[in-house]
Amino acid sequence: MFSAGNVGRLLRNLGTYAVGIALAIAGALGLSAAIGLSTVLAAVLFVLGLAAVVVVHEYFGGPL
Numbered sequence: 326m327f328s329a330g331n332v333g334r335l336l337r338n339l340g341t342y343a344v345g346i347a348l349a350i351a352g353a354l355g356l357s358a359a360i361g362l363s364t365v366l367a368a369v370l371f372v373l374g375l376a377a378v379v380v381v382h383e384y385f386g387g388p389l
Contacts, residue, residue, distance in 0.1 A: 338385045345377025 352371025355362030362370070381387065 334385075335389065338381050338387070338389070341377055341385070342381045345374045345381065347374070348377065349374025 348370045351360070351362070352367045352369070352374055354360045355367025356364065356371060
């Protein structure tokens with residue numbers, strides 16, 4: 326059974342992971358010119374998204 330600490334950790338990990346994936350997707354779409362973002366902004370969003378996913382995997386112990 327999950328304790329309150331485990332549920333909080335799970336929500337934090339999944340929330341950070343979801344935000345990272347959303348940023349990476351927005352950046353990738355911007356870089357491919359599918360949405361109207363400047364190249365610099367799209368690249369920054371893509372890198373921030375990938376960094377958030379790496380943080381979840383390396384420092385928080387994975388999304389689950």
